[in-house]
Amino acid sequence: EPEVTQTPSHQVTQMGQEVILRCVPISNHLYFYWYRQILGQKVEFLVSFYNNEISEKSEIFDDQFSVERPDGSNFTLKIRSTKLEDSAMYFCASSESDGETQYFGPGTRLLVL
Amino acid sequence: GDSVTQMEGPVTLSEEAFLTINCTYTATGYPSLFWYVQYPGEGLQLLLKATKADDKGSNKGFEATYRKETTSFHLEKGSVQVSDSAVYFCALIRNQAGTALIFGKGTTLSVSS
Numbered sequence: 001e002p003e004v005t006q007t008p009s010h011q012v013t014q015m016g017q018e019v020i021l022r023c024v025p026i027s028n029h030l031y032f033y034w035y036r037q038i039l040g041q042k043v044e045f046l047v048s049f050y051n052n053e054i055s056e057k058s059e060i061f062d063d064q065f066s067v068e069r070p071d072g073s074n075f076t077l078k079i080r081s082t083k084l085e086d087s088a089m090y091f092c093a094s095s096e097s098d099g100e101t102q103y104f105g106p107g108t109r110l111l112v113l
Numbered sequence: 114g115d116s117v118t119q120m121e122g123p124v125t126l127s128e129e130a131f132l133t134i135n136c137t138y139t140a141t142g143y144p145s146l147f148w149y150v151q152y153p154g155e156g157l158q159l160l161l162k163a164t165k166a167d168d169k170g171s172n173k174g175f176e177a178t179y180r181k182e183t184t185s186f187h188l189e190k191g192s193v194q195v196s197d198s199a200v201y202f203c204a205l206i207r208n209q210a211g212t213a214l215i216f217g218k219g220t221t222l223s224v225s226s
Contacts, residue, residue: 031212043157043202045213056212091156098212099145106156 002026004105006092012111013082021077021108023092032075033093033102034067036060043091049075050098082112115140119203119217126193126224134188134220136177136203144205146170146179146186147214151200160188160201193224 005024013019025032034046047057049067066078075094079086089109093102120135138144148160148170161170166181175190186203203217 033212033214035214042218043204043214043216045215048212050212058213093157093214095212099206101147101159101162102206102214103159104149104157 004092004094004103006090006105006108008108009106010109010111012113015084015112016081019079019082019110021079021090021092021110023075023077023105024073025075025092025094026103027073029094029096029103031055031095031098031100031102032067032069033095034077035091035093035104036088037091037107038085038088046077079110082110084112086110087112115144115205115207115215117203117205117215117217119201119220121218121220122200123221123223126222128195128224128226129192130224132188132190132193132197132222134201134203134222136186136188136217138184138186138203138205140184140205140207142207143181144207146177147204147206148175148177148186148188149202149204149216151202151219153199157202193222195224195226198222198224 007022032049037043047061048055064080089107091107092105095102116139145164147162149157150160161172163170163179169178200219202219204214
């Protein structure tokens with residue numbers, strides 16, 4: 001069964017450093033998403049991406065964040081200058097079309113020290 | 114804004130007990146409703162969904178019915194197993210009005226033998 005994959009599974013970084021989280025969505029899916037889950041809190045939407053453009057973003061997704069689809073398979077989330085409060089589990093998801101079921105990857109646990 | 118409210122956990126049950134996890138929502142229009150499950154150390158997996166009023170989603174013995182009149186989507190299972198121990202998230206997506214999944218805070222279920 002096709003699945004969303006994410007790398008790395010864990011990342012530790014120093015405050016102020018840039019990090020790039022990588023995702024490979026399901027191959028025939030056209031919509032891609034990033035969510036985050038701070039420990040003990042709810043899963044929060046960050047951004048959705050379609051046709052090489054951001055289609056929706058939350059207020060969390062400020063200028064420190066960016067997304068990119070650098071090739072036909074990868075989808076990345078970049079945090080330009082990490083803050084302590086960026087420590088969270090980051091989930092990538094994909095769906096075939098708008099409003100359809102979103103399938104999630106296993107997540108990347110980011111720890112900012 | 115749109116939101117999802119779940120009963121507070123943790124929920125602790127013995128094997129073969131009946132499970133109900135309450136979920137209510139606030140949304141404009143007619144959202145699609147989902148239950149996702151997160152097993153320890155893993156990502157989010159879709160458990161079941163319903164896209165319109167009175168629809169019943171079901172999977173692996175779990176059921177939930179989309180009740181528009183009470184804006185609810187309660188999760189039920191007649192006989193839980195130890196392997197059902199996980200965190201359960203209720204979520205909605207606003208049809209024709211965005212792509213973000215809006216999650217509840219999650220309910221932790223612990224089943225003992």
